[in-house]
Amino acid sequence: MNQKTIAIREVSTDFLIVGGGTAGCYAALAFRDISGCSVLIAEKADIRRSGCLAAGINAINAYIVPGRTPEDYVDYARADAGGIVREDLLLTMARGLNRTVSRMERLGLTVLKNENGDYATRGNWNIKINGENIKPILARAVSALPGVTVLNHVDVFDYIVRDNRIAGAYAVGVDEPVLYVISARAVLCATGGAAGLYKPNHPGFSRHKMWYPPFNTGAGYAMGIRAGAEMTTLEMRFIALRCKDTIAPTGTLAQGVGARQINAFGEVYERKYGLTTSQRVYGTVMENLANRGPCSLRTAGVTREQDEDLMKAYLNMAPSQTLRWLESGYPPSARNVEIEGTEPYIVGGHTASGYWVDTGRETTIRGLFAAGDAAGGCPQKYVSGAFAEGEIAAKTAAARYLNRTPPPPRPAETEAVRRRLEDCLNRDAKGPAVDDLERQMQEIMDHYAGGIGPHYRYSERSLGVALEKIREVERRSASLGAGDMRELVSVLELRERLTLCKSVIAHLAFRKETRWHCFAENADYPEKDPALLRFVNSRLERGKIRTFFRDLVPKGESYEH
Numbered sequence: 001m002n003q004k005t006i007a008i009r010e011v012s013t014d015f016l017i018v019g020g021g022t023a024g025c026y027a028a029l030a031f032r033d034i035s036g037c038s039v040l041i042a043e044k045a046d047i048r049r050s051g052c053l054a055a056g057i058n059a060i061n062a063y064i065v066p067g068r069t070p071e072d073y074v075d076y077a078r079a080d081a082g083g084i085v086r087e088d089l090l091l092t093m094a095r096g097l098n099r100t101v102s103r104m105e106r107l108g109l110t111v112l113k114n115e116n117g118d119y120a121t122r123g124n125w126n127i128k129i130n131g132e133n134i135k136p137i138l139a140r141a142v143s144a145l146p147g148v149t150v151l152n153h154v155d156v157f158d159y160i161v162r163d164n165r166i167a168g169a170y171a172v173g174v175d176e177p178v179l180y181v182i183s184a185r186a187v188l189c190a191t192g193g194a195a196g197l198y199k200p201n202h203p204g205f206s207r208h209k210m211w212y213p214p215f216n217t218g219a220g221y222a223m224g225i226r227a228g229a230e231m232t233t234l235e236m237r238f239i240a241l242r243c244k245d246t247i248a249p250t251g252t253l254a255q256g257v258g259a260r261q262i263n264a265f266g267e268v269y270e271r272k273y274g275l276t277t278s279q280r281v282y283g284t285v286m287e288n289l290a291n292r293g294p295c296s297l298r299t300a301g302v303t304r305e306q307d308e309d310l311m312k313a314y315l316n317m318a319p320s321q322t323l324r325w326l327e328s329g330y331p332p333s334a335r336n337v338e339i340e341g342t343e344p345y346i347v348g349g350h351t352a353s354g355y356w357v358d359t360g361r362e363t364t365i366r367g368l369f370a371a372g373d374a375a376g377g378c379p380q381k382y383v384s385g386a387f388a389e390g391e392i393a394a395k396t397a398a399a400r401y402l403n404r405t406p407p408p409p410r411p412a413e414t415e416a417v418r419r420r421l422e423d424c425l426n427r428d429a430k431g432p433a434v435d436d437l438e439r440q441m442q443e444i445m446d447h448y449a450g451g452i453g454p455h456y457r458y459s460e461r462s463l464g465v466a467l468e469k470i471r472e473v474e475r476r477s478a479s480l481g482a483g484d485m486r487e488l489v490s491v492l493e494l495r496e497r498l499t500l501c502k503s504v505i506a507h508l509a510f511r512k513e514t515r516w517h518c519f520a521e522n523a524d525y526p527e528k529d530p531a532l533l534r535f536v537n538s539r540l541e542r543g544k545i546r547t548f549f550r551d552l553v554p555k556g557e558s559y560e561h
Helices: 022-034 070-080 087-094 097-107 134-143 219-227 251-256 277-289 304-315 319-328 382-401 411-426 434-448 460-477 485-510
Strands: 007-018 039-043 057-060 126-131 148-152 154-162 165-173 178-189 241-243 337-341 368-370 535-541 544-550
Touching: 007 022, 007 165, 007 382, 022 039, 022 134, 022 178, 022 382, 039 154, 039 178, 057 251, 057 382, 070 087, 087 382, 097 134, 097 382, 134 148, 154 178, 154 219, 154 485, 165 485, 178 219, 178 382, 178 411, 219 368, 219 485, 241 277, 251 304, 277 337, 304 319, 368 382, 411 485, 434 460, 434 485, 460 485, 485 535, 485 544
Parallel strands: 007 039, 007 178, 039 148, 178 368
Antiparallel strands: 057 126, 154 165, 165 178, 241 337, 535 544
């Protein structure tokens, strides 16, 4: 049998952006505003339709509407997160929200207006848009910039770090057998969050019918963990309350037409449990456990005009919901919309999970930045917050590191990486396939680490079992083989998820309280502990995860490494 080989291709740039999604693409725009230096975006898919914006959106969920201030937004996010937030990060983000949206409108994004010509608001912090094409608009603007190179279908799988300073990254071609050795003065991690750790709502062929992009594997988190970066609040998982089966957003119904959460008897239950994001999921779980389900959003009785508006709105983000209404013959006005919780995700754009960063969004690895879902401490970012963080990170990187020269690649190290990849390509694997191990991982996390099955609950004992079993899956993954480059990427993705699973388990075990129902439902400690109003952080040291507390940053102060 002919041996499969991988070519080595060395690339250098001033600013490497890992992930061409929301934060990554906007960071490229911001960087070129202030610097004539080169930018390289490495994207596993294609920036025209990649990441969280791939299918479009119908609202900007973080916007400072008239009568509100950035400080008000900080208060809102803090309350929703049970106090576990970095106010310095939230405030610097909130101050950039409206500016980034205005720029997107100038680039071609359609922002809906009211009869006075002002932005049409939805609720306290939202404005309405026609955003099915928001990602192509952003990608087109980035691609037109001089000095910006986009490498589509290239998967970054490891950082190059020298003495706790970033030097670049390793990547592989998704379609061609190439190992990229990328040298950079500064690097931005904008890889998004993590889906696929837990068993999803739908099995088998439909397993990717989920809330978060199924190909966001937590790669950025995993690379940072392996490199020794400090991580924060991974125990604050995100569980989305969604339209049953289609997994379409519920906010459009709740805020767009004021649909309330009701049980099978028509009783409004949402205020009984609370109105934070986690409490809305918790209330639905508890009503179902009390045999008062199924639960729904009360849309029956909305007007025909509202029916049409909802149909159009979902076409901009979740067309399957519109198709379901049409094929069933029951529009929203004719039948309430049933709801359910998703499996848990790790996503720093909604919760406070991710890299521990300073106000410039630099991680504890010098020269490595994080933005959007990858950056921790700053929940409720949504799309505009990811734009703002990408801008902050880009400007900080330009100010701090453009005069630095990265060290040259080490040929022996590069060759060792290539050999490991070629070994996987040429391995005659007789054990389980990647999909089998991924399914085992998801079932372990579901059953023992608080997935849908046990209604998001876990205990110290169950987490111990989860860790033991995840380590066994990780051990078995070492013998996986790959028939081509796409299969090789799948092997790397599985290993990324397994790395992250271990850190998530460690964080869940360390927070001995239930601060967020469902998000972190600790059966051994079912109440909130005021003494634990602190961050749970972690760092990989000598092959072991060390978890520890960090105090909150006092109001009006900023944290710097």
